[in-house]
Amino acid sequence: MARQGMLVDLRRCAGCYACVVACQMWNNQSPGVAWGHVERREWEDGETSHRSYLPHACMHCIDAPCVAACATGASYKRDDGIVVVDYDVCIGCGTCIEVCPYGARTINASEAYYFDAEEAAPYETEGPQRVNVAEKCIFCYPRIDRGLEPACVHNCPGGARFFGDVEDPESAISQKIAQEGDAVHNLSGTSFYYVPFSTMPADLLPMPGFYKNESADAGKGEGEQAEGAADASPLMVAGGVAAVAVVGAGVGVAVKRSRSKRPAGPDASQVETETQREEGSADHE
Numbered sequence: 001m002a003r004q005g006m007l008v009d010l011r012r013c014a015g016c017y018a019c020v021v022a023c024q025m026w027n028n029q030s031p032g033v034a035w036g037h038v039e040r041r042e043w044e045d046g047e048t049s050h051r052s053y054l055p056h057a058c059m060h061c062i063d064a065p066c067v068a069a070c071a072t073g074a075s076y077k078r079d080d081g082i083v084v085v086d087y088d089v090c091i092g093c094g095t096c097i098e099v100c101p102y103g104a105r106t107i108n109a110s111e112a113y114y115f116d117a118e119e120a121a122p123y124e125t126e127g128p129q130r131v132n133v134a135e136k137c138i139f140c141y142p143r144i145d146r147g148l149e150p151a152c153v154h155n156c157p158g159g160a161r162f163f164g165d166v167e168d169p170e171s172a173i174s175q176k177i178a179q180e181g182d183a184v185h186n187l188s189g190t191s192f193y194y195v196p197f198s199t200m201p202a203d204l205l206p207m208p209g210f211y212k213n214e215s216a217d218a219g220k221g222e223g224e225q226a227e228g229a230a231d232a233s234p235l236m237v238a239g240g241v242a243a244v245a246v247v248g249a250g251v252g253v254a255v256k257r258s259r260s261k262r263p264a265g266p267d268a269s270q271v272e273t274e275t276q277r278e279e280g281s282a283d284h285e
Contacts, residue, residue, distance in 0.1 A: 015053030101208035
């Protein structure tokens, strides 16, 4: 059975945030919302100081606690291991946020547009924004179902990301794992892999319980985020509107959805357009 996974070679990551922005744009995330994050990591090796950048998002846990805790079945796992959310079933209770060991989920209660505009920009009209439902990285499954890479992989200028079926020895991620051998670090119980710098301490990689949930930092000003929280992405900063999350097991059972919801990814026409665009780009390379 297929099991989709993501590998990030930290030696090739420049911390440019292209992955974060590509994810925001492709998945039509609201101002203040980012499914992916990039953090700075620093350490010393003798008298030498080092810095690395650490991208992370939903780890698509093999035994996902968010799926087990979801009272409505809105959070579920596909046959290929990708954990997704059915927005029509989600009631915004926040239970999945509380149990996520990597702080990868958020609930957006903001109806704002980017740059405090009164009307949506053209790129914001490609799909309705999600409001008062749990959301997170979905490995861009509408793209991979059409044979495309996730947006973060396709738009990484350093080629730091590798994606595919870890059970398929011919996939990009399996070939990378085989090539790097013992240098590959799989986060136990997840579908995420890293190739860190040789001197980088293992405890600087994502660890369960290390990340504070997005909801706890919603609405805080600059410099008030909890220690270990992800750096703000360029679009989050530009948006200027913080996401206000709904937290607690019983909160939001009767939430108001003042905007129409969208499926867990772009519709078929958007994916078709993207397919044609990328195929056209390949023809000119």
